[in-house]
Amino acid sequence: MSRERTRILIVDDEEIVRESLSAWLEKDGYTLATAPDGETALERIRGERWSILLVDLKMPGIDGLQVLEQARTLQPEAASVIMTAYATVDTAVEAMKLGAYDYLVKPFDPEELSLMIQKIVAQQALVRENVLLRKVLKREYRFRDLISKSPAMQAVFDLARTAARSSSTILILGESGTGKELLARAVHAESPRSQGPFVAVSCAALTETLLESELFGHEKGAFTGAVARRKGKFEMAQGGTLFLDEIGDISPKLQLDLLRVLEDRRFFRVGGSESVGVDARIIAATNKDLQKAVAEGTFREDLFYRLNVIPVHLPPLRDRIVDLPLLVEHFLEQLGAEMNRHVDEVSSEAMAALMAHSWPGNVRELRNVLERAIVVASGRVIQVADLGLRRPSAEGAGVGPLASLDEVEKHHIAVVLADCGGNISQAARTLGIDRATLYNKMKKYQLRKDGEPEPEEHLTT
């Protein structure tokens, strides 16, 4: 029942108002509490959940507008209604600007009050229903730790689910940060090998020799420092899945070694003479265009075909921007729990900025941006400034690839100044220089505080 769940806090310095209003609303079955001043109200707003705040405008100490302003940050989901003894347009406009649901002029018409409360209760019930439905939908949109409602990603999930049931090699292709390892882990978790190990190797992180030893292991004395026999990743992944990330970066020799393993399903430890059988499902991934690499002769064609049994293309975030609100919600929930700092939502301006960003770093970049925003946000709603995204206008006016150092410096300083809204101290801190140096550079490059160029002086004779 929505009435039982509706908690109303009445904030008024007049006892008679608090009493008569709470007695009237009590008969509707709502849970009611009262506060005689702004300080007590804020204490109760900090400590408990409220559905509706009925707040008197004029109170000694913290007044109604101040309560409203803080309540917006502390409990954005609560509907605040300002009560005033006299209606002035200015007050009403200010209250609405601060996010008040509405305002009432004392004494209230009972019908007006009743309708307003009913409307708020109905709207909040809809919001709750919406949250529930979204949770159900989110389950539909999920494939383990991956989440998407875009048709392209849904097709990826379907393919991955089907592929998971087989032992065939999968090649995941996609830009950095699109979730290649998450997809590999999801396939493993959905496969009959899910009880076995999932072993991941980043092929680009190691030199050729190290990678060889890392993949195949080595016998005791195989090389200087090999004091004992060591299992490689292929052996460690027995009965499970071996994920070879950045496969496009391996050397020609390792390409050949890998090809042999894939063909024979057997390998030799470094320095070893006995072959070891492979019982691991291989999932390879790369952000490189392997077909191009084959055409250019830098990647073996036969290995490419061995790996490309089930190719899966992960689209970049900019091609599935429809997922952004869903991903934002997911990360706010996940990061909030990890960081023990709860943020409810991003403001509509912040969401617009996120939607407009090009996301070269894909979902990983989005996660990082939100992690930063959660740290710096002052309330429970992330504002556009918390995101630390560069303004599109500043980005658009970038310098060319062959710009001089001076041009790059001028452009960067302009971007930072614009981003800091002309706050010199903040801009200097971001740039890692002192204010005097920044002023000198602004003078040198004829930049204004807001990052825009100083108007040129027109000389007349």
Add this chain to the structure above:
Amino acid sequence: MVDVFLWWIGAGVADEDLLTTLRAEVTRVFEVGARCWHGHERPLDSFDARRQQHSSTRILRWLLEARPRHSGKIVGLTDVDLFIPILTFVYGEAQLGGRAAVVSTARLASDNGFRLDRALLRERTMKEAIHEIGHTFGLIHCERRTCVMSRSVNLVQVDAKDHGLCPDCRRRYAELREQGHHEHE
């Protein structure tokens, strides 16, 4: 058995037919005894000169003091316009789970300036009186528009209601009686 005392405390002459019908209706709906009380005292300090209305809260306080000692619950019926400080008017007021209630005919008697016939006025007054008595038995507002316990803030809503409790409110009333909410020391 709880006795509900119905007391005309208005400025005009009491409508005895209304009181008699209401007494029967209270007994039927709440299964309690009901009596008409003919006291001559009237609340004297309830008028608010600034608002030109009577404070229903002050009337409730007065009813509790002036009621006959042997009454269970006391219901004042009046023809003066009632208010509570935060609202422009009320049709009535009651102590939730308490002893006193008051109902006014002032805003039930006219409809867009037209004088109503007595039958409709009695009908509306009975509904509002039963509604307020329901509160004294601990019943809160019902979301069913035809139930007498639904909130009415205009005459359309009053006219849409029946005299009686809906099945849910009847069940709730039985529970409250079992828990002894209608008993007073």
